[in-house]
């Protein structure tokens with residue numbers, strides 16, 4: 001079972017992830033419930049999706065440009081970013097752009113090949129929810145958020161870089 | 172020397188703890204090999220031919236004597252008593268045990284060192300001029316900027332899983348000794364007409380299987396924008412660099428496929444959002460970092476020491492050494508000294524634990540306790556009083572570190588090659604040794620003059636063969652080890668990629684071929700000041716080729732030309 005971590009705690013997951021079929025065709029949409037749809041589905045039938053009763057989330061694949069959803073943020077309750085392999089680091093930039101440039105405030109979920117040893121950097125780039133690979137010990141993984149207690153750079157979790165915070169302290 | 176503050180230390184300590192836990196989980200079977208690989212690589216740990224290989228960062232090549240002693244200790248306790256200084260201002264240990272690596276890292280952390288991001292698809296150790304801070308031709312001291320880049324790149328959360336490795340080099344002098352034209356990003360620190368510091372920014376250089384000289388994408392980047400501009404370049408690369416083919420994943424391919432103009436436009440578009448944001452550097456921060464560097468307390472000395480000039484006149488061996496291994500210094504009465512790790516019969520760049528300890532002592536006694544690692548795989552004492560040079564020479568000689576060959580044919584750059592590296596097509600160390608033996612006669616070497624000879628065991632080009640005046644590349648010919656030879660490459664301001672002279676050679680033929688190249692050069696040079704590479708530039712490769720292969724090749728080419736024309 002995949003486990004959801006949200007705000008550094010194990011959480012129940014009410015969302016259903018809809019994927020394209022192997023042949024690329026779009027999935028059918030369940031009448032009710034909270035769903036996370038792939039970008040092409042949203043682009044093809046935004047009207048129908050908005051008319052449904054459940055909440056609407058959207059997921060971006062690693063090559064999909066977050067600019068494509070910048071105008072749709074108000075319609076969404078969740079955005080997920082897919083990591084086909086954990087070594088495909090495009091999603092880190094996607095997350096920062098969503099948070100820092102397009103102003104996404106809602107849940108930002110990392111899905112796909114997500115493991116304990118990436119949680120710290122993912123969280124610094126603005127993810128607050130993570131669907132961990134099934135085989136992993138989710139409880140032990142929570143400690144990964146505390147791997148480091150400080151960071152040099154500007155990031156979503158610490159928008160002011162260390163050198164400015166340090167200067168403010170000594171001022 | 173940059174001295175860590177509490178946060179710098181804490182981060183390195185936390186990294187050790189993190190890796191200790193990752194190693195434990197790997198050994199317990201909780202972390203798969205595939206999942207562990209990128210983690211260990213980002214801590215410098217490769218799995219090589221015989222054992223793991225651990226690459227330790229020597230940020231921008233600067234090393235304190237106590238750090239060198241720690242490296243000696245590591246070599247003795249966890250390795251086989253030696254280490255290999257690399258062209259990237261790192262040191263590699265070839266025989267550590269995986270389960271010992273966390274302890275090694277902890278020992279490194281105790282002397283403000285680490286192996287963070289020395290491998291893997293992330294931002295690597297930033298390299299610079301090995302004469303940074305002491306070179307007479309220096310316009311801007313690059314060290315402070317290197318440390319700022321080190322901090323910015325260390326655990327950068329967005330750029331830990333790039334398409335491929337990413338290397339940044341900084342130069343602040345008129346002569347480029349940091350190879351900035353063959354790095355993913357090359358930064359040339361300059362001053363504008365108003366005296367303000369900034370950077371000329373090059374991108375997309377690199378060696379490897381697609382050697383490319385970098386392109387300037389910004390002529391003058393004012394220093395406050397250094398980090399935001401780097402963020403912009405890296406973000407464009409992270410998002411659009413190719414991930415479908417690891418041989419096309421370096422930024423140089425992206426720059427080439429997009430064209431430099433389009434790439435620059437994309438970076439500028441990204442930068443427009445980041446510029447003047449919180450990453451903008453402040454004068455206070457630059458001053459703070461500057462203060463954390465200890466600087467030698469130089470004495471006021473005469474420009475030229477009488478003792479030194481007398482010794483030069485008296486002893487030919489000393490004069491030979493001083494002519495090659497002693498370099499000018501911007502402070503009167505001081506000099507920088509290269510301790511050659513290129514003694515014949517020793518793998519280029521290798522140093523034993525005893526040598527490391529001894530060099531640490533020399534650094535303490537002669538050079539304010541500091542030294543440098545050069546990308547030519549030598550060690551440098553950067554601040555030696557001229558009046559001490561003779562005594563230092565005698566001591567270095569006793570240690571086998573005074574081979575007077577800097578800039579000469581036997582100062583070979585070579586990668587570990589087939590003796591250690593699992594990617595190799597061919598060995599490099601025995602080839603280096605055979606060439607060193609062939610040209611062992613010092614007078615002959617001096618007569619040949621300045622010559623960079625670089626050897627890589629495969630296309631990955633760790634030995635920089637493309638930019639050697641003579642480059643030797645290990646190739647695989649139906650399972651046998653062969654060597655392809657190129658000439659006319661150069662590093663520095665006039666960086667150029669060498670041209671292959673023709674079909675490759677067996678290992679035992681290589682010294683003869685080099686000899687023939689040298690004979691051609693000596694016969695054709697117009698004066699003793701015309702270097703090998705100058706003659707190649709003037710005459711092209713044809714006369715060299717002809718002498719090496721006879722003119723059989725040419726005849727064949729002519730004939731096919733005639734046939735084609737007929």
Ligand code: HEM
Nearest residue numbers: 257258259377378379380585586587591592594631632633
């Ligand atoms: C023995 C273990 C080593 C392995 C497995 C290794 C592997 C590699 C690989 C695969 C590349 C090519 C990367 C690419 O083009 O994308 C590379 C490049 C490079 N390596 Fe190594 N290397 C090793 C040791 C060294 C050593 C000892 C040095 C220094 C003497 C070194 C210096 C370099 C440099 C400077 C490059 C950059 C060339 C470029 O711009 O692409 N490596 N290495």
Ligand code: SF4
Nearest residue numbers: 586592595628629633
């Ligand atoms: S050039 Fe090839 S053989 Fe030499 S160290 Fe690099 S990868 Fe290994």
